[in-house]
Amino acid sequence: MTDLSHIRNFSIVAHIDHGKSTLADRLIQSTNTVADRDMKAQLLDSMDIERERGITIKANTVRIDYKADNGEDYVLNLIDTPGHVDFAYEVSRSMRAVEGSLLVVDSTQGVEAQTLANVYQAIDADHEIVPVLNKIDLPAAECDRVAEQIEDVIGIDASGAIQVSAKTGIGIKDTLEAIVNLLPAPQGDRDAPLKAMLVDSWYDSYLGVIVLVRVIDGVMKKNDRVKFMSNGTIHGIDKIGVFRPQMQDVDELGPGEIGFITASIKQVRDTRVGDTITSERKGTGVALDGFKPAQPVVFCGLFPVDSSEFEDLRDAIEKLALNDASFSHEMETSAALGFGFRCGFLGLLHLEVIRDRIEREYDIDLITTAPSVIYHVYMRDGEMIELHNPADMPDMTHVDHLEEPRIKATILVPDEYLGDVLKLCQDRRGVQQDLTYAGSRAMVVYDLPLNEVVFDFYDRLKSVTKGYASFDYQMTGYQQDNLVKMSVLVNDEPVDALSMMVHRDRAEMRGRAMVEKLKDLIPRHMFKIPIQAAIGGKVIARETLSALRKDVTAKCYGGDATRKRKLLDKQKAGKKKMRQFGKVDIPQEAFISALKMDS
Numbered sequence: 001m002t003d004l005s006h007i008r009n010f011s012i013v014a015h016i017d018h019g020k021s022t023l024a025d026r027l028i029q030s031t032n033t034v035a036d037r038d039m040k041a042q043l044l045d046s047m048d049i050e051r052e053r054g055i056t057i058k059a060n061t062v063r064i065d066y067k068a069d070n071g072e073d074y075v076l077n078l079i080d081t082p083g084h085v086d087f088a089y090e091v092s093r094s095m096r097a098v099e100g101s102l103l104v105v106d107s108t109q110g111v112e113a114q115t116l117a118n119v120y121q122a123i124d125a126d127h128e129i130v131p132v133l134n135k136i137d138l139p140a141a142e143c144d145r146v147a148e149q150i151e152d153v154i155g156i157d158a159s160g161a162i163q164v165s166a167k168t169g170i171g172i173k174d175t176l177e178a179i180v181n182l183l184p185a186p187q188g189d190r191d192a193p194l195k196a197m198l199v200d201s202w203y204d205s206y207l208g209v210i211v212l213v214r215v216i217d218g219v220m221k222k223n224d225r226v227k228f229m230s231n232g233t234i235h236g237i238d239k240i241g242v243f244r245p246q247m248q249d250v251d252e253l254g255p256g257e258i259g260f261i262t263a264s265i266k267q268v269r270d271t272r273v274g275d276t277i278t279s280e281r282k283g284t285g286v287a288l289d290g291f292k293p294a295q296p297v298v299f300c301g302l303f304p305v306d307s308s309e310f311e312d313l314r315d316a317i318e319k320l321a322l323n324d325a326s327f328s329h330e331m332e333t334s335a336a337l338g339f340g341f342r343c344g345f346l347g348l349l350h351l352e353v354i355r356d357r358i359e360r361e362y363d364i365d366l367i368t369t370a371p372s373v374i375y376h377v378y379m380r381d382g383e384m385i386e387l388h389n390p391a392d393m394p395d396m397t398h399v400d401h402l403e404e405p406r407i408k409a410t411i412l413v414p415d416e417y418l419g420d421v422l423k424l425c426q427d428r429r430g431v432q433q434d435l436t437y438a439g440s441r442a443m444v445v446y447d448l449p450l451n452e453v454v455f456d457f458y459d460r461l462k463s464v465t466k467g468y469a470s471f472d473y474q475m476t477g478y479q480q481d482n483l484v485k486m487s488v489l490v491n492d493e494p495v496d497a498l499s500m501m502v503h504r505d506r507a508e509m510r511g512r513a514m515v516e517k518l519k520d521l522i523p524r525h526m527f528k529i530p531i532q533a534a535i536g537g538k539v540i541a542r543e544t545l546s547a548l549r550k551d552v553t554a555k556c557y558g559g560d561a562t563r564k565r566k567l568l569d570k571q572k573a574g575k576k577k578m579r580q581f582g583k584v585d586i587p588q589e590a591f592i593s594a595l596k597m598d599s
């Protein structure tokens with residue numbers, strides 16, 4: 001047991017790439033938490049895909065022992081938090097488990113949109129915040145300017161900001177001292193009934209569900225029987241320990257401590273993040289303020305290219321869902337695509353990560369349908385339907401009106417690209433709310449419809465600003481608008497996977513762009529193919545793909561049978577990545593490409 005006054009619990013908040021993981025690595029290494037030979041870069045980013053993309057997805061934790069300059073031994077618990085906007089919710093819950101934050105800002109870049117989003121979460125959680133200016137080894141470092149910017153934009157004192165190079169190790173000792181001297185110790189009562197916060201949980205194939213806990217009051221020990229207050233379930237603790245960062249068993253976890261338990265829990269779904277854990281007998285009567293569960297906001301269909309792989313896809317999705325309670329799925333049948341799943345994600349990055357993992361780890365080629373948000377459809381009889389899939393849109397004659405989700409988007413961008421950013425937001429039906437300057441950078445706040453953002457907004461933003469803009473958003477609520485369902489017909493057959501909800505005023509433009517794209521993406525066939533976009537029964541755009549007599553063997557006059565065979569095989573292989581709709585083959589990439597809008 002560590003005395004409360006010698007514990008410091010903290011997280012690191014930063015914009016992507018400002019060096020959070022590198023700093024965490026350095027703190028771990030300089031305190032000999034991990035032997036040098038076991039040290040690998042970005043130790044806390046354990047998933048392969050995280051390492052590859054350089055983004056932190058799951059929050060991770062490490063306990064560090066540190067002997068401070070005052071001669072005393074401290075226990076420092078670091079909870080690593082993800083930096084990307086899709087995972088803002090994970091940031092918020094891990095923040096509640098600690099008392100302070102290191103605010104890492106790249107001294108060559110300055111404050112970015114996610115710096116703001118994350119630091120506001122830290123402020124919300126009443127954290128003591130220590131600013132850290134990183135990458136001071138680089139010639140482009142501008143510590144004074146960035147410190148000033150932190151004061152201007154965030155409004156916290158940055159005069160004592162620690163200057164660090166997580167890469168070379170400069171300032172690491174100062175950082176450890178600041179954690180001990182500036183961050184508050186946790187508070188708690190060892191003799192009170194057990195009260196612990198369920199911070200996170202994930203599935204481990206050997207141990208089952210592992211639960212990350214922060215003890216507030218009381219003590220947890222192996223074999224204790226504990227109760228999860230949200231659903232009243234009772235579990236016996238099989239294993240209790242801390243992360244260093246590998247698991248290490250301990251006898252108990254007391255107030256202020258962060259560690260893990262396992263308790264023969266089968267599914268991540270049985271553990272609610274933010275839940276209060278107490279003892280079965282003489283437990284606390286007062287639960288912690290529960291957090292809301294993460295709600296998926298972006299939905300799309302995932303279908304196997306090869307329909308015989310449906311069962312494999314089911315297996316893959318169920319395995320992934322075991323470990324990710326924020327990812328939802330249900331079976332879906334599409335006239336065009338056959339059996340698949342309608343899946344819900346926290347955002348586009350989350351969608352991409354899951355899709356990549358299915359394709360890569362389970363080796364299943366997927367067709368991903370257009371991402372969609374949840375619309376509220378108000379029927380004439382007063383009923384409200386949540387629409388997750390444009391294909392399920394009820395007949396318009398029964399519909400009174402529709403509402404769509406809106407977001408507040410914050411974009412930070414260098415001055416010279418401001419015009420392009422404003423145009424992009426305007427094109428996406430945005431309403432400007434605020435425009436301020438911090439040095440040579442503008443901060444724009446827009447109210448935007450989420451459905452205009454889920455598809456390719458982020459890509460467009462990056463391309464018009466050459467990668468210099470940063471972006472963050474939060475949902476604000478629902479608003480009525482003039483929305484309609486646009487269907488796509490290929491050779492007079494509706495392709496439900498391509499149908500989408502659009503604003504009435506933009507339907508014609510979107511429809512035209514869509515049919516033109518499809519005309520390029522669908523290979524010519526032996527017959528003429530009309531491609532149409534329609535609203536209700538009314539065609540709003542049309543293209544025709546002319547017929548082609550494609551005899552690939554025509555060139556091989558005479559008897560070269562092997563060459564003929566080869567060409568036919570090649571043609572067959574090309575077909576494999578396509579799906580048949582009526583008589584027409586549509587290539588897999590058409591489903592995504594047709595929806596990308598070039599302004």
Ligand SMILES: Nc1nc2c(ncn2[C@@H]2O[C@H](COP(=O)(O)OP(=O)(O)OP(=O)(O)O)[C@@H](O)[C@H]2O)c(=O)[nH]1
Pocket residue numbers: 014015016017018019020021022023042054055056082083084134135136137138164165166167168
């Ligand atoms: N020159 C220099 N480069 C650094 C320093 N700290 C980090 N970097 C580099 O900056 C890049 C981003 O660092 P990460 O630690 O991955 O950034 P992060 O904030 O953890 O990023 P996410 O995990 O994606 O949120 C890497 O290429 C690091 O090597 C530093 O002090 N100096």
